[in-house]
Amino acid sequence: MPKDKIILLVGLMGSGKTSVGKRLARQLSLPFVDGDQEIEKAAGLSLVDVLKCFGEKEYRAGEERVMKRLLQGAPCVLASGGGSFVAEQTRKLAKQYALTIWLKADINTLYHRTAGRTRRPFLLGDNNTVKEKLREYIAEEYPFYSEADIVVETRNERVDNTVRRVLSAINGYYRRQNMPATDKE
Numbered sequence: 001m002p003k004d005k006i007i008l009l010v011g012l013m014g015s016g017k018t019s020v021g022k023r024l025a026r027q028l029s030l031p032f033v034d035g036d037q038e039i040e041k042a043a044g045l046s047l048v049d050v051l052k053c054f055g056e057k058e059y060r061a062g063e064e065r066v067m068k069r070l071l072q073g074a075p076c077v078l079a080s081g082g083g084s085f086v087a088e089q090t091r092k093l094a095k096q097y098a099l100t101i102w103l104k105a106d107i108n109t110l111y112h113r114t115a116g117r118t119r120r121p122f123l124l125g126d127n128n129t130v131k132e133k134l135r136e137y138i139a140e141e142y143p144f145y146s147e148a149d150i151v152v153e154t155r156n157e158r159v160d161n162t163v164r165r166v167l168s169a170i171n172g173y174y175r176r177q178n179m180p181a182t183d184k185e
Contacts, residue, residue: 009021015105020166031077033077035081060083063081083137086144099150103152109154110134
Protein backbone atom coordinates (compact mmCIF):
# COMPACT_ATOMS: atom_id res chain seq x y z
CA MET A 1 0.00 0.00 0.00
CA PRO A 2 1.37 3.40 -0.84
CA LYS A 3 2.50 5.15 2.35
CA ASP A 4 1.99 8.59 0.79
CA LYS A 5 -1.80 8.49 1.11
CA ILE A 6 -4.13 9.31 3.93
CA ILE A 7 -6.65 6.62 4.76
CA LEU A 8 -9.88 8.53 5.34
CA LEU A 9 -12.66 6.76 7.21
CA VAL A 10 -16.10 8.20 6.50
CA GLY A 11 -19.55 7.33 7.74
CA LEU A 12 -22.25 8.41 10.12
CA MET A 13 -21.62 8.89 13.82
CA GLY A 14 -21.55 5.48 15.42
CA SER A 15 -20.23 3.70 12.33
CA GLY A 16 -16.92 2.94 14.07
CA LYS A 17 -14.55 5.47 12.50
CA THR A 18 -12.64 6.20 15.71
CA SER A 19 -12.47 2.71 17.19
CA VAL A 20 -11.64 1.07 13.84
CA GLY A 21 -9.32 3.93 12.89
CA LYS A 22 -7.15 3.66 16.00
CA ARG A 23 -6.58 -0.05 15.53
CA LEU A 24 -6.16 0.23 11.77
CA ALA A 25 -3.50 2.90 12.28
CA ARG A 26 -1.61 0.59 14.65
CA GLN A 27 -1.78 -2.26 12.14
CA LEU A 28 -0.44 -0.02 9.36
CA SER A 29 2.13 1.78 11.54
CA LEU A 30 0.55 5.13 10.74
CA PRO A 31 -0.54 7.90 13.09
CA PHE A 32 -4.24 8.16 13.93
CA VAL A 33 -6.02 11.52 13.67
CA ASP A 34 -9.57 12.11 14.88
CA GLY A 35 -11.30 14.84 12.83
CA ASP A 36 -13.73 15.70 15.64
CA GLN A 37 -10.88 16.20 18.11
CA GLU A 38 -9.10 18.42 15.59
CA ILE A 39 -12.24 20.57 15.26
CA GLU A 40 -12.39 20.88 19.05
CA LYS A 41 -8.71 21.87 19.18
CA ALA A 42 -9.14 24.48 16.43
CA ALA A 43 -12.20 25.99 18.11
CA GLY A 44 -11.02 25.62 21.69
CA LEU A 45 -14.48 24.22 22.50
CA SER A 46 -16.27 20.88 22.62
CA LEU A 47 -18.29 19.93 19.54
CA VAL A 48 -21.50 20.53 21.48
CA ASP A 49 -20.34 24.03 22.46
CA VAL A 50 -19.14 24.87 18.94
CA LEU A 51 -22.60 24.03 17.64
CA LYS A 52 -24.35 25.96 20.45
CA CYS A 53 -22.15 29.05 20.13
CA PHE A 54 -21.82 29.31 16.37
CA GLY A 55 -24.66 27.30 14.83
CA GLU A 56 -24.52 24.54 12.26
CA LYS A 57 -23.44 26.70 9.31
CA GLU A 58 -20.29 27.94 11.08
CA TYR A 59 -19.69 24.50 12.57
CA ARG A 60 -19.66 23.01 9.06
CA ALA A 61 -17.44 25.81 7.72
CA GLY A 62 -14.92 25.15 10.51
CA GLU A 63 -15.13 21.42 9.89
CA GLU A 64 -14.37 22.02 6.20
CA ARG A 65 -11.31 24.15 7.03
CA VAL A 66 -9.99 21.50 9.43
CA MET A 67 -10.57 18.68 6.92
CA LYS A 68 -8.81 20.69 4.19
CA ARG A 69 -5.76 21.07 6.44
CA LEU A 70 -5.77 17.43 7.49
CA LEU A 71 -6.26 16.04 3.98
CA GLN A 72 -3.28 18.03 2.76
CA GLY A 73 -1.16 16.82 5.66
CA ALA A 74 1.03 13.82 6.32
CA PRO A 75 -0.15 10.25 5.70
CA CYS A 76 -2.27 8.92 8.55
CA VAL A 77 -5.50 7.12 9.30
CA LEU A 78 -8.03 9.93 9.57
CA ALA A 79 -11.47 9.48 11.12
CA SER A 80 -13.61 12.20 9.60
CA GLY A 81 -16.35 14.04 11.40
CA GLY A 82 -19.72 12.43 10.68
CA GLY A 83 -20.93 14.91 8.08
CA SER A 84 -17.65 16.25 6.76
CA PHE A 85 -17.60 14.06 3.63
CA VAL A 86 -20.87 15.68 2.53
CA ALA A 87 -18.97 18.89 1.71
CA GLU A 88 -17.96 18.93 -1.95
CA GLN A 89 -14.53 20.46 -1.22
CA THR A 90 -13.77 17.69 1.27
CA ARG A 91 -14.76 14.98 -1.21
CA LYS A 92 -12.60 16.55 -3.94
CA LEU A 93 -9.58 16.78 -1.65
CA ALA A 94 -10.18 13.24 -0.43
CA LYS A 95 -10.14 11.92 -4.00
CA GLN A 96 -6.81 13.69 -4.53
CA TYR A 97 -5.02 12.88 -1.27
CA ALA A 98 -6.74 9.91 0.36
CA LEU A 99 -8.01 6.41 0.04
CA THR A 100 -11.58 6.73 1.28
CA ILE A 101 -13.31 3.97 3.20
CA TRP A 102 -17.00 4.17 4.06
CA LEU A 103 -17.81 2.33 7.26
CA LYS A 104 -21.45 1.65 6.46
CA ALA A 105 -23.78 0.69 9.28
CA ASP A 106 -27.50 -0.01 9.42
CA ILE A 107 -29.91 2.03 11.53
CA ASN A 108 -30.01 -0.45 14.43
CA THR A 109 -26.21 -0.59 14.73
CA LEU A 110 -25.97 3.22 14.61
CA TYR A 111 -28.73 3.62 17.17
CA HIS A 112 -27.20 1.08 19.54
CA ARG A 113 -23.83 2.84 19.37
CA THR A 114 -25.10 6.43 19.71
CA ALA A 115 -28.25 6.51 21.85
CA GLY A 116 -27.72 8.43 25.07
CA ARG A 117 -24.25 9.70 24.16
CA THR A 118 -23.77 13.36 25.02
CA ARG A 119 -20.77 14.00 22.74
CA ARG A 120 -22.92 13.67 19.61
CA PRO A 121 -24.25 17.22 19.18
CA PHE A 122 -26.33 16.38 16.13
CA LEU A 123 -28.20 13.64 17.98
CA LEU A 124 -29.02 15.37 21.24
CA GLY A 125 -32.61 14.78 22.29
CA ASP A 126 -34.62 11.89 23.59
CA ASN A 127 -33.93 8.41 22.29
CA ASN A 128 -37.08 8.39 20.12
CA THR A 129 -35.80 11.34 18.12
CA VAL A 130 -32.32 9.80 17.83
CA LYS A 131 -33.61 7.05 15.55
CA GLU A 132 -35.56 9.60 13.49
CA LYS A 133 -32.48 11.81 13.14
CA LEU A 134 -30.35 8.82 12.14
CA ARG A 135 -32.90 7.91 9.44
CA GLU A 136 -32.70 11.47 8.10
CA TYR A 137 -28.89 11.39 8.08
CA ILE A 138 -28.92 8.05 6.28
CA ALA A 139 -31.23 9.43 3.58
CA GLU A 140 -29.23 12.67 3.22
CA GLU A 141 -25.64 11.47 3.59
CA TYR A 142 -25.38 7.89 2.32
CA PRO A 143 -25.44 9.06 -1.32
CA PHE A 144 -22.28 11.11 -0.61
CA TYR A 145 -20.59 8.29 1.31
CA SER A 146 -21.23 5.99 -1.66
CA GLU A 147 -18.53 7.97 -3.52
CA ALA A 148 -15.88 6.41 -1.25
CA ASP A 149 -13.28 4.14 -2.84
CA ILE A 150 -14.15 1.23 -0.55
CA VAL A 151 -17.29 0.26 1.36
CA VAL A 152 -17.08 -1.96 4.45
CA GLU A 153 -20.25 -2.89 6.31
CA THR A 154 -19.82 -2.48 10.05
CA ARG A 155 -21.64 -4.93 12.25
CA ASN A 156 -22.14 -5.73 15.87
CA GLU A 157 -18.85 -7.58 16.07
CA ARG A 158 -15.49 -7.15 17.73
CA VAL A 159 -13.61 -4.12 16.43
CA ASP A 160 -10.62 -6.32 15.52
CA ASN A 161 -12.85 -8.31 13.16
CA THR A 162 -13.97 -5.12 11.43
CA VAL A 163 -10.34 -3.99 11.17
CA ARG A 164 -9.43 -7.29 9.51
CA ARG A 165 -12.23 -6.82 7.00
CA VAL A 166 -11.08 -3.24 6.31
CA LEU A 167 -7.51 -4.44 5.72
CA SER A 168 -8.78 -7.13 3.39
CA ALA A 169 -10.85 -4.56 1.48
CA ILE A 170 -7.82 -2.24 1.18
CA ASN A 171 -5.70 -5.10 -0.17
CA GLY A 172 -8.43 -6.04 -2.64
CA TYR A 173 -8.72 -2.44 -3.79
CA TYR A 174 -4.97 -2.13 -4.40
CA ARG A 175 -4.83 -5.49 -6.19
CA ARG A 176 -7.57 -4.25 -8.53
CA GLN A 177 -5.53 -1.07 -9.09
CA ASN A 178 -2.38 -3.16 -9.73
CA MET A 179 -0.63 -1.52 -6.79
CA PRO A 180 1.25 -3.14 -3.91
CA ALA A 181 -1.06 -4.22 -1.10
CA THR A 182 -0.46 -4.01 2.63
CA ASP A 183 1.48 -6.76 4.33
CA LYS A 184 -1.50 -7.17 6.69
CA GLU A 185 -4.65 -9.08 5.92
